[in-house]
Amino acid sequence: MSRERDYRRVMKVLGSREQFAQGDVACAYGAILGGCDFFAGYPITPATEVAEAMAALLPRLGGAVMQMEDEIASLSAVIGAAWAGSRAFTATSGPGFSLMQEGIGYACMTETPCVIVNVQRSGPSTGQPTEPAQGDMLQARWGTHGDHEIIALAPASVQECVDLTRLAFNLAEEYRNPVLVMTDGEVGHMREQIVLPAEDEIELVQRRPPTDEPGAFVPFRAVQGSVPEMATFGTGFHTYVTGLTHDERGLPATDDAEKHTKLVRRLVDKVRDDTERLTRVEVDKEEGAEVGIVSYGISARSAAGAVRIARAEGRKISHLRLISVFPFPERAVRDFANGLDRIVVPELNLGQICHVVKEALEGEAAVELVSRIGGEIIPPKEIVRALVEGGEKV
Amino acid sequence: MKKEIRICGFGGQGIILAGVVLGEAATRAGHRAVQTQSYGPESRGGAARAEVVISSEPIDYPRVSRPDVVVALSQAGYDRFGKDVADDGIVLVDEALVEAEGVTSVPFTTTAEEVGRKIVSNVVMVGYLGALIEVIPHDVLESTVLANIPAGTEDLNRKAVTAGRDLWLNRAGGNDVS
Numbered sequence: 001m002s003r004e005r006d007y008r009r010v011m012k013v014l015g016s017r018e019q020f021a022q023g024d025v026a027c028a029y030g031a032i033l034g035g036c037d038f039f040a041g042y043p044i045t046p047a048t049e050v051a052e053a054m055a056a057l058l059p060r061l062g063g064a065v066m067q068m069e070d071e072i073a074s075l076s077a078v079i080g081a082a083w084a085g086s087r088a089f090t091a092t093s094g095p096g097f098s099l100m101q102e103g104i105g106y107a108c109m110t111e112t113p114c115v116i117v118n119v120q121r122s123g124p125s126t127g128q129p130t131e132p133a134q135g136d137m138l139q140a141r142w143g144t145h146g147d148h149e150i151i152a153l154a155p156a157s158v159q160e161c162v163d164l165t166r167l168a169f170n171l172a173e174e175y176r177n178p179v180l181v182m183t184d185g186e187v188g189h190m191r192e193q194i195v196l197p198a199e200d201e202i203e204l205v206q207r208r209p210p211t212d213e214p215g216a217f218v219p220f221r222a223v224q225g226s227v228p229e230m231a232t233f234g235t236g237f238h239t240y241v242t243g244l245t246h247d248e249r250g251l252p253a254t255d256d257a258e259k260h261t262k263l264v265r266r267l268v269d270k271v272r273d274d275t276e277r278l279t280r281v282e283v284d285k286e287e288g289a290e291v292g293i294v295s296y297g298i299s300a301r302s303a304a305g306a307v308r309i310a311r312a313e314g315r316k317i318s319h320l321r322l323i324s325v326f327p328f329p330e331r332a333v334r335d336f337a338n339g340l341d342r343i344v345v346p347e348l349n350l351g352q353i354c355h356v357v358k359e360a361l362e363g364e365a366a367v368e369l370v371s372r373i374g375g376e377i378i379p380p381k382e383i384v385r386a387l388v389e390g391g392e393k394v
Numbered sequence: 395m396k397k398e399i400r401i402c403g404f405g406g407q408g409i410i411l412a413g414v415v416l417g418e419a420a421t422r423a424g425h426r427a428v429q430t431q432s433y434g435p436e437s438r439g440g441a442a443r444a445e446v447v448i449s450s451e452p453i454d455y456p457r458v459s460r461p462d463v464v465v466a467l468s469q470a471g472y473d474r475f476g477k478d479v480a481d482d483g484i485v486l487v488d489e490a491l492v493e494a495e496g497v498t499s500v501p502f503t504t505t506a507e508e509v510g511r512k513i514v515s516n517v518v519m520v521g522y523l524g525a526l527i528e529v530i531p532h533d534v535l536e537s538t539v540l541a542n543i544p545a546g547t548e549d550l551n552r553k554a555v556t557a558g559r560d561l562w563l564n565r566a567g568g569n570d571v572s
Binding site for chain 1 (some may be wrong): 414417418421422426427428429430431432434435439442453454455456457
């Protein structure tokens with residue numbers, strides 16, 4: 001574990017390895033096991049329990065928790081902490097996530113490692129605070145302005161709240177990019193048994209420090225791969241950090257088309273080119289199936305129930321669950337669709353990821369939506385009906 | 395084995411805590427369990443609902459679809475969910491709070507008052523449900539209750555969970571409750 005923190009000390013604070021825990025709290029556990037030492041946030045249903053858990057746990061491990069005046073400040077504090085050397089994160093829900101879009105763009109542009117947990121609730125606006133939704137999925141991808149790439153993961157269980165939040169910290173450090181954990185009010189407030197990782201299952205990926213001496217170091221030049229080394233504040237390096245288009249030294253170069261193109265291409269390509277490596281899917285393919293489901297997050301649980309019911313009725317159904325949603329696992333979804341006539345996408349929105357699936361398939365299979373909003377998660381039988389009779393055309 | 399339990403009432407009755415205790419106790423007893431909840435923006439009042447699915451198999455869909463047991467601690471909860479139950483399912487209502495026909499009325503609130511305080515009626519209900527579903531040993535249930543309540547209230551809660559169990563064991567009509 002990082003710095004003075006060792007596994008035994010962490011587990012003394014987190015409690016036993018096996019627990020019956022809530023999704024939000026599990027995100028906090030995952031963060032701490034992912035080496036998090038700074039949390040800033042503003043309470044919002046249904047994400048408040050993340051902040052509460054961080055406030056109860058992190059100071060006991062020498063980390064810092066700040067309640068900010070709003071979500072803009074929360075992500076700004078996280079970005080500052082990351083530059084000061086922290087593994088930092090915040091947690092919010094729809095209205096707060098909207099406010100954080102500016103900070104997400106700034107973190108993309110300044111290549112700041114940070115993690116944002118979005119416990120999605122029903123919107124738009126303040127909507128239904130206590131009800132789950134998956135309505136922020138395309139906002140996660142495109143909510144901040146300008147060309148950029150994002151890494152987004154979608155837990156479908158309380159265990160995955162631990163595992164994927166932990167993973168998010170490593171990916172943030174490795175790619176120097178914001179990583180979004182797109183959970184929802186159902187998973188966030190649900191309780192299930194979890195098993196926290198053993199000491200030898202934990203690996204902390206660290207940002208790469210400068211290999212050049214101060215003076216020779218060029219902070220935004222990617223010397224190896226496409227992710228630059230990161231000079232943490234206070235380590236003797238001069239780093240100018242700006243959201244403006246900057247040259248490799250970090251200095252503004254706003255009227256230089258070539259520098260802008262080079263920078264933004266690199267920011268996009270460093271994530272996009274690694275899509276295969278970032279892809280995490282769970283495939284349950286059935287021989288001879290002509291119909292499949294592509295699901296993610298809580299709706300994947302409804303989908304798994306639908307697969308169980310449909311198979312018990314003698315139907316052949318394949319199922320792919322997206323664990324990583326962005327960069328979108330195009331190839332995995334295309335491979336899955338091979339041989340299928342129709343793909344049903346269940347979502348707690350009026351149709352978001354179904355469009356991304358359709359684009360990826362380029363007509364290979366028909367894409368149909370099972371949509372639900374208003375607060376209840378999708379009953380498996382609604383998905384079964386779509387598998388048999390067809391869903392909403394996309 | 396699969397048991398689906400839905401508890402409904404209003405915010406402040408400890409309905410969600412009751413669901414948490416049942417779910418956690420089920421996992422302590424070696425089963426799989428998922429506890430989910432729904433409530434409005436109010437911290438007290440407003441509709442509240444807790445659901446628990448207990449199974450010997452991994453649980454995909456986390457919500458209750460055909461409940462084996464529905465407990466209504468409010469008239470509104472009964473009116474909304476009291477009819478939606480599996481064919482051999484049981485509907486329980488609090489004798490003091492809900493008027494309904496063809497269901498099992500149980501004196502959760504009255505029993506809680508008898509053991510000391512009305513506030514533990516949810517724990518009485520937990521004891522009752524634990525005995526009814528027969529998949530959680532009482533000592534496991536009791537220790538889970540005690541792990542989830544404020545310090546200093548152990549005696550009251552121990553009495554409440556035991557009184558709940560006894561309510562089920564000594565129920566009128568024996569096994570013929572449905």
